[in-house]
Amino acid sequence: DIQMTQSPSSVSASVGDRVTITCRASQSISSWLVWYQQRPGKAPKLLIYAAASLQSGVPSRFRGRGSGTEFTLTITSLQPEDFATYYCQQSSSFPHTFGGGTRVEV
Amino acid sequence: QVQLQESGPGLVQPSETLSLTCTVSGASINTYYWNWIRQSAGGGLEWIGRFYIGVNSDSNPSLRSRLTMSADTSKKQLSLKIKSVTAADTAIYYCAREMAGRRLEDWGQGALVTVSS
Numbered sequence: 085d086i087q088m089t090q091s092p093s094s095v096s097a098s099v100g101d102r103v104t105i106t107c108r109a110s111q112s113i114s115s116w117l118v119w120y121q122q123r124p125g126k127a128p129k130l131l132i133y134a135a136a137s138l139q140s141g142v143p144s145r146f147r148g149r150g151s152g153t154e155f156t157l158t159i160t161s162l163q164p165e166d167f168a169t170y171y172c173q174q175s176s177s178f179p180h181t182f183g184g185g186t187r188v189e190v
Numbered sequence: 191q192v193q194l195q196e197s198g199p200g201l202v203q204p205s206e207t208l209s210l211t212c213t214v215s216g217a218s219i220n221t222y223y224w225n226w227i228r229q230s231a232g233g234g235l236e237w238i239g240r241f242y243i244g245v246n247s248d249s250n251p252s253l254r255s256r257l258t259m260s261a262d263t264s265k266k267q268l269s270l271k272i273k274s275v276t277a278a279d280t281a282i283y284y285c286a287r288e289m290a291g292r293r294l295e296d297w298g299q300g301a302l303v304t305v306s307s
Contacts, residue, residue, distance in 0.1 A: 085251075118293050127284055127300055128227075128235070133293035171235055175292035179250040180225075182235040 086110050086174050090183035097188060101162045105186045107155045107172035116176035119148055119157045122185075123168045131170075132157065162188070192216040194285050194298035202305050208275050210301055212268040212285030217296075219243065219266050223288035226259065226270050228281040229300070236281075240288060241268065275305045 087110035097103050107117065115135040120128035130139045132148035135155055145160045159166055167190060172183040198210035212224070226238040239249030241259040249257050258271040268285055282302050286294040 116292060118291075120294075127286075127297035128294070129297075130293055130295050133291045137291065139293070139295070169233070173235070173237070173294075178248050179239075179252075180237040180292070182237065185233055185235075 085179055086113060086177060086181055088172055088174055088181050088183035090170075090172060090186050092186060093184065094187040094189060096190065097162050098190070099162055099164055103159045103162055103166075103188055105157045105170055105172075105188075107150075107157070107183050109153045109155075109174055109176075112152045113174045113176035115151050116174055117148070117150065117155050118173045118175060119146075120171045120173065121166075121168050122171065128171060159188075192287060192296040194287065194296060196283060196285055196298045196301035198283075198301055198303065200302055200304060202275055202279075202303060203307055204276055204305055205274055208270075208272040208279060208303055208305070210270045210283050210285075210303070212270070212298055214266045214268065214287075217287060219261055219263055219268070224259075224261070224268050225286045225288050225294055226268075227284045227286060227294070229284070230281045238270070238283075277305050279303070280305045 089108045117135040119132040122128045136148045147158045169187045193215045195213045223240045223242045225240040241247040256273045260269045282300040284300045285298045287296040289295040
């Protein structure tokens with residue numbers, strides 16, 4: 085299985101801050117990387133797919149970059165509704181594994 | 191608007207079979223991959239597998255021997271069965287629609303299943 089490692093596991097930030105989350109794959113996954121946001125008690129929500137493509141309806145402050153084994157999700161100006169947990173998932177090979185999550189908190 | 195709704199028993203006895211249904215509205219059940227994902231109390235997400243009607247399914251090797259995924263097109267329902275469950279199968283179970291780019295665009299609200307006697 086491809087292991088997905090996210091860092092940090094949690095980050096404290098304030099409204100307006102720039103936040104960057106890193107996701108590393110244990111082997112190359114090309115651009116088969118998806119980012120999800122999950123708020124407490126809710127299902128994950130798709131943010132970014134193909135490493136850098138913004139899902140329709142998602143604010144442009146969310147930016148995904150990377151290819152191969154290293155990827156980042158950047159929130160350029162944190163908004164109150166962005167305090168949540170973020171997960172990466174690789175869809176290059178089965179099983180489609182998730183990272184452990186990064187909690188963005190006040 | 192696509193809506194997915196998981197349903198099933200919230201409590202399952204150890205060694206029994208976990209059975210969940212995902213009812214789909216707003217999309218054809220025949221033309222997408224449908225994924226199952228679970229989330230344990232610790233928060234981690236685990237991909238269970240995906241199913242496309244008429245095509246071989248793909249599943250997590252850790253669950254494959256216990257897993258059955260199927261669909262009832264007349265009812266627009268997906269089915270997930272995991273046999274011989276243990277406490278480790280306690281989780282929130284989600285169904286999700288997969289779109290181009292292998293992205294899970296639409297999710298159900300999730301169904302909590304507890305394995306306990």
